[in-house]
Amino acid sequence: MAEELSTGEQTAEQVNPDEQNVEQNLEAAAPAAETEAAAPAVNENFKWYIIHAYSGFERKVKESLQSRVAAYHLEDRVGRIEIPTEPTTELRNGKKYTIDRVFLPGYVFVEMALDNDLWHVVKNTPRVTGFLQTGDQPNALSEAEVNAMLNRSDVTKEKPKLKLKFAKGEQVRITEGPFANFNGAVDDVNEDKQTLKVMVSIFGRPTPTEVSFSNVEKSEE
Secondary structure (H helix, E strand, O other): OOOOOOOOOOOOOOOOHHHHHHHHHHHHHHHHHHOOOOOOOOOOOOEEEEEEEOOOOHHHHHHHHHHHHHHOOOOOOEEEEEOOEEEEEEEEOOEEEEEEEEOOOOEEEEEEOOOHHHHHHHHOOOOEEEEOEEOOEEOEEOHHHHHHHHOHHHHHOOOOEEOOOOOOOOEEEEOOOOOOOOEEEEEEEEOOOOEEEEEEEEOOEEEEEEEEHHHEEEOOO
16 A cells, blocks of 8 residues: 555556456455355444545546446445535525535545555546555544534535625625615625625615625626
8 A cells, every 4th residue: 555646547448457456356256255145244344534536526436436346346345435515505596506515625435444455446546546544554534533524414404505705895686684675785794694784775875784695696787
């Protein structure tokens, strides 16, 4: 595992000598594996590892890893593959859309019984640049450590965050509440509370009003 990590992208068609040896080793072990129980118990050697991937390609890496696990018959040595996400609500053309946003870009969590052959299979997956590791050894994480990160998705599902950017002085239109259809300028932005202070004109006088991100839209003017 001390081999220097490659930062270049490897296409699915590229095959190096190391991976050829890995494939031969895995194929040689396949007949013995097939003679064992059809539904083996969860591998007691499973541990969680973090894989570095190109930012924006986390889902592609997950799909590629799943395909390689199936191709090499590694289902008994690779468990769950997870990408930490959280629900985020976006406004597009005045309509709300909730999507699952990756909140740890460039990271994929893989549960596996890691050995040298499996290390090569994972490392040589397209768009994977290596493992999170100390020295030449990948860092293993506990179930509790991984759950603390993955469970963030369950918590935020109750109150999805709006992925909006407002700037002081920007013109917006209030869409709901007592000041619905009023136009005004943003006077203050509170990212934590997801609220804006908007200066609206009431009887010719500028009046500040606090509104939620979800109750305004950017003015087309």
